[in-house]
Amino acid sequence: MEPTAQISPAALSQKLAGSGLRNTPQREVVYSVLVGKRDHPTADEVFARVKAEMPTISLATVYNCLEALVQCNLVRQVNFERGPTRYCPNLHPHAHFHDEATGSTHDIDLPPGLLEQLRAQLPSGYRASDVEITFRGRATP
Amino acid sequence: MEPTAQISPAALSQKLAGSGLRNTPQREVVYSVLVGKRDHPTADEVFARVKAEMPTISLATVYNCLEALVQCNLVRQVNFERGPTRYCPNLHPHAHFHDEATGSTHDIDLPPGLLEQLRAQLPSGYRASDVEITFRGRATP
DNA sequence: GTAAGAATTAGAATAATTCTAATTATTGAG
DNA sequence: CTCAATAATTAGAATTATTCTAATTCTTAC
Numbered sequence: 001m002e003p004t005a006q007i008s009p010a011a012l013s014q015k016l017a018g019s020g021l022r023n024t025p026q027r028e029v030v031y032s033v034l035v036g037k038r039d040h041p042t043a044d045e046v047f048a049r050v051k052a053e054m055p056t057i058s059l060a061t062v063y064n065c066l067e068a069l070v071q072c073n074l075v076r077q078v079n080f081e082r083g084p085t086r087y088c089p090n091l092h093p094h095a096h097f098h099d100e101a102t103g104s105t106h107d108i109d110l111p112p113g114l115l116e117q118l119r120a121q122l123p124s125g126y127r128a129s130d131v132e133i134t135f136r137g138r139a140t141p
Numbered sequence: 142m143e144p145t146a147q148i149s150p151a152a153l154s155q156k157l158a159g160s161g162l163r164n165t166p167q168r169e170v171v172y173s174v175l176v177g178k179r180d181h182p183t184a185d186e187v188f189a190r191v192k193a194e195m196p197t198i199s200l201a202t203v204y205n206c207l208e209a210l211v212q213c214n215l216v217r218q219v220n221f222e223r224g225p226t227r228y229c230p231n232l233h234p235h236a237h238f239h240d241e242a243t244g245s246t247h248d249i250d251l252p253p254g255l256l257e258q259l260r261a262q263l264p265s266g267y268r269a270s271d272v273e274i275t276f277r278g279r280a281t282p
Numbered sequence: 283g284t285a286a287g288a289a290t291t292a293g294a295a296t297a298a299t300t301c302t303a304a305t306t307a308t309t310g311a312g
Numbered sequence: 313c314t315c316a317a318t319a320a321t322t323a324g325a326a327t328t329a330t331t332c333t334a335a336t337t338c339t340t341a342c
Contacts, residue, residue, distance in 0.1 A: 022339075024289065040237075040246040043329080058291050063330070068289095078237055078246065095259075096181075096219055097267055105181040105219065110262060118236075118274065121251055126238055128276035133259065135269035163308075165320065184298080199322050204299070209320095 006035040012074070019072040029054050030065035031074065040078050095133035108135065147176040153215070160213040170195050171206035172215065181219050236274035249276065 007015070012031060013023035033049045034041070041049070047062045069075035093115050095108040115131050122128060148156070153172060154164035174190045175182070182190070188203045210216040234256050236249040256272050263269060 022288065024338090026290075038248075056291085058293095060292080060331085061290055064289075095262070097263065097269070107179075108262060108264075108267075114259075114262070118255075119276075121236070121249060121255070122238065122276060123249075125282060126249075126276070126278065126280045128238070128278035130277040132273075132275045132277070134273045134275075135260075135263060135267070136271040136273070137267065137269035139267045141266060163319065165307090167321075197322085199324095201300085201323080202321055205320075 006032065007074070015072045015074055016068060019068075021068050021072060024065075026050075026054065026057055026061050027065045027068055029057070030062060031069055034069070034075060095135060097135045097137070097139070099137070099139050106139075147173065148215070156213045156215055157209060160209075162209050162213060165206075167191075167195065167198055167202050168206045168209055170198070171203060172210055175210075175216060236276060238276045238278070238280070240278070240280050247280075249274075 009023065009028055012028060016023050016027065029050050030046060033046055033053075037049070043059070043062055043066060046066065047057075047059050050057050050062060066075065070077050093110050093112075095110055097106045097108050098104075099106070110133075118131055118133075119128055150164070150169055153169060157164050157168065170191050171187060174187055174194075178190070184200070184204055184207060187207065188198075188200050191198055191203060207216065207218075211218050234251050234253075236251055238247045238249050239245075240247070251274075259272055259274075260269055
C-alpha cells in the first residue's frame with residue numbers, strides 16, 4: 001500500500017482551518033510523529049514519541065491535537081466505538097450501523113458470500129477468525 | 142433479519158462446556174437478558190437488567206458471564222478493539238488486521254468499489270459517513 | 283496595543299474494566 | 313457419601329484510558 005505522503009505545514013494549517021482550527025507547533029509534531037511511524041500508536045505512545053522532540057507537551061494536549069487531526073480528516077481513529085463494549089446475541093453474519101444522532105446500534109444483514117469476499121482481500125498467511133464491519137452515520141426515517 | 146432463537150438451558154450448558162466452562166444461574170440470566178432485548182446493551186446495562194431478576198448479582202460477575210458467553214460463541218462483542226484508541230494517518234480506503242498473537246495492527250488494502258458495495262447493503266435512509274472493517278486473527282509468515 | 287477567543291498545561295475527576303482476596307458452589311476420586 | 317480440588321461469585325480496591333477544570337499563555341483582529 002502506498003503510504004500517505006506527509007503534507008506540508010502550510011497544508012496542515014489549511015486543513016485545520018477548514019474545520020475552524022488553528023495550527024500549532026504541538027499539532028505539527030503530533031502529526032509528524034503519526035506519519036513518521038505508521039504503527040497505529042495509542043495516545044500514550046504518541047505522547048512518549050512527541051515528548052522526545054517537545055518535552056514540555058502534556059498528555060491532555062496530545063489528546064487535543066489528535067482530536068483536532070481527526071476532526072479535519074488528516075487522521076483516522078482506528079477503534080472509534082469509544083466507551084463501553086456492547087454485546088450482541090445475533091450469531092448470523094451481520095454488520096452494525098451506529099447511529100450518531102441517537103447513539104443506538106442496529107444490525108445490518110449481509111448477503112451470503114460478502115464476508116468471504118472480504119476475507120479474500122487478506123494477504124496469504126493472514127487468517128482472520130473474525131470480521132467486524134461497523135457503519136457510522138445517520139438514519140433518516 | 143430473523144432473530145437468533147434463544148437456546149435451552151441444556152444447550153447453553155453444552156455450549157459452555159465445549160469451552161471448558163460451567164453453566165450457572167447467573168450465566169443463564171445474563172444470556173436470557175441479552176436475547177430478551179437485542180439493543181446491544183453495555184455491561185452496565187446488562188447489570189441493571191439482570192439485577193431486576195437476581196438482585197444479589199455483582200457487576201464483576203456480569204463481566205465474567207459476558208466473557209464466558211463470548212468465549213463459547215453465544216454472544217458477540219460489538220466493539221472489541223478494547224483498550225486505548227489507536228490513530229492512523231493512512232487516508233486511503235483500507236481495512237485493519239489486528240494480529241492477536243502480537244497485538245499489532247496492519248493496514249489491509251481494499252480494492253476500489255468494495256466499500257461502495259458494502260454501503261449498498263444499508264437499508265434506504267441509512268447514510269454512512271464511515272465504514273470500519275476490522276479483521277482479527279493470526280498472521281503466519 | 284489590547285481585547286477576545288483558542289490552545290496549552292498540570293492535575294483532578296470520571297468511566298470502564300480488571301484484579302484481589304475471601305467465600306461459596308460444584309465436580310470427581312476414592 | 314465425603315472430601316479435596318477446582319470453578320464461580322462477591323465486594324471492593326486498583327488500574328487504565330479519557331475527559332474535565334481552572335489557570336495561564338498564545339494568536340488574531342481590530
